[in-house]
Amino acid sequence: MKKLKATRVISQIFFFLLVAAAFTVLTFPIKFIDTKEFFLTSPSLLIFSEISAVYLTKGMAVLLIFIIIAFLFGRVFCGWICPFGAVMDFFVFLLKPLRKYKESKPDKKLMIKYYALAVFAVLAVLGYQFVWIFEPITVFSRFFHLSLFPFFNAVTDKFFQYIIMNHDFGENIYYAISNNIFSARSISFKYSFAFFVLFMIPLLAAAFRRRFWCRYICPLGASLGILSVNPKFALRKKACSSDCGRCEQICRSNAIKHDGSYISSECVMCMDCTILKCYKPIENKKPCQKEIVQNSGLCQRQNKGISRKQFFLWISGAVAAIYVLVRKAYAASHFSKNSVIRPPGAMKEKEFKAACVRCGNCMKACITNGLQPVMFESGFDGIWTPKIDNITGYCEYNCNACGQVCPTQAIKALTPEEKLKQKLGKADIVKNVCVPWKDGIECLVCEEHCPVAEKAIKFVKEIINGKETDVPIVDADLCIGCGVCENKCPVEGRKRGITVNPI
């Protein structure tokens, strides 16, 4: 069945291109697609982020479709749709000459990903969300948005700049590209290299084991694996009396056992084995065949009453649920101060860190390039969450892009009117840096830029160095903390005459 395999490859290419194209055009203003959809395909991502921050999004409805698909067909998402999987398969193809490895049976390490998932689940109940480290879709988008795209943007810019300046050619082409695809400025992000490394590790691992990531680590794969313990439609083996073992070696997921049976929760439905003639594709099979019960070790279909194991699971589930609710109540009554300036409409500090999956959507969409990943400024559980860095950019008054593209709604999708009223922080004059306060030189840049109609920055007369000077002061009630004053302050360097502090 070469055809089936070819169809799978085409589907992978198609979805990869679709995702890549959507990520590429994700700039302000948000066009026909805001890429949120792609993140809703992942149960581990969505469920854990919602448990750890205790909230519920509409995205759950979309997720249901993918859960049903997993129930019916198994991990087709992994083999046919996942863009990260597609890249990995491509790397496997590239690295073929390097691979001198034979599948060994049985592979006990396959369970690692389930243990990891359990750890993530416990952390989520405790209010910490760390799946983002391994979640393939966010790893992919993080790399794409924060590392690959800035690179692509810079290279195209420089290339065209070079030929326009030196050969007076290509100007129209350049403006057509940059106006439609790029953000109005070339963007760059901190920690680009780290995102690149994080992306490369699984790809390199593919040189030693095909689909290394999907087998041992991937939380998305694990969550789909649990759902597809016993899919309704699955591969079926014809009677086989030979002991050739080719099916074992051909399987990229190490899902086929020596006796020819296979573990459906490991199978990514790549259809490679169907070229062997002894495997038939997709057939409606009877529910929970005996061998699958034993092989997968996860199918719990017993006709007895509740077992001790189940009882224990139920109890711990209930305890976890109660704990989560208590945590929610506690969080609602406690005000947490932001550690850094968060985007407009962001959840409260602790919930924000838990709900944000570090996909980089908001940072890519931010029109001023002001949203940057943080490292440790907001604690170990806040790594790579976005903050507004008022030196690289600021929050543009009429923009609400970040909330529109946040897949987990860690940043709320604000209407333009709501956005104008968001208070992000509060500006403070730094009197030993601000030029009028320090030297008595006239300067009104911050006041000029203040977007609030009544002006949150006012001028008062003050005697500086024996000279009467207009000096700026901040009206805390009017200030929305957008940071444009800090950004435009003509004092060079990172220490400006006015800074916005988080509230």
Add this chain to the structure above:
Amino acid sequence: MNKKIEKAVSKAKKILSTELTRKTFLKTLVAGGAFLAFSSNTAKKVFAQNGKTIDPRKKRETPIMDYELTAVTGGDIEKITRQSVDLLGGMGKFVKNGDTVVVKPNMGWNRTPEYAANTNPAVVAAVVKMCFESGAKTVKVFDNTCNEKKLCYQNSGIMEAAKAAGATVFYMDDWKYMPARFMRVDALMQGWPLFRDAIECNAFINVPIAKTHGHGTLTLSIKNLMGICGGNRGQMHWEMDKKLPEVYDFVKPDLNIIDAYRILTANGPRGGNLKDVAMKNTIIASSDPVLADSYVSETFFNIKGSTIAHIKRSQEYGLGKFYSSANTKIKIEKI
């Protein structure tokens, strides 16, 4: 010749056929990663124009005009704009066949037209059309915005209006600025990055809007040229009154068309309060910036031009003369 090609082909084959070893692969990967990480910063340096400077714009002789200044009042923006220029003697005096023309509006702020923070899009469109009617080959419209470029261009309505009139509208990207070489050695703006396209053009039409700036002073035609400056523009505010005349003199616009259809009377230059906007329904045209600015400040803002520091400096600098009702050849019309 043939042998050379053969050699090259065999070489290429060799390169292609060498097996990808783990080491070389890792090497390329690390190199690629490092490149990825540092590209945006290094590329900026690598491609920076080293040593190229830009000289003041060479302006055509200022044509003899029928009036020194015209002010036309009326309801139809396009009509009054056209009339104000026609009374001066027509756009044909400034724009010749095959010219590359720059029309420089004020679109520095992310505000819609009714807030009077940016030049009225209809005025810009009318000017662009007039340029084309006088035979312009291309008309470029741009401004170095204070807020985010994309939003300013869109929300000001100028991008759409000017494009519809046939103009080329584009963002002023960092790399197109060049350090200016002023002829006066004591110039404060010596070496300041200015926008190349604004200097390299046959005709420059300055289309500011009349509005307040900070407390009391105004932003009119002289101040509008700040929009072609790059660099740390905030620092231009220090001793701004001396810097502005220098920039104006460097660019030497052929014509100033001040949009006083709506004016911003307080909380400029950004505005944001409709209370501060006043309807004056007037367009003022003149090629003398001091004259135009002092006329507008006296008639619409009740401020004497000579009390505004940068206008006074410009007059001292020799850019023009102050408005006085006695000895200015002026034409005021209502349509």
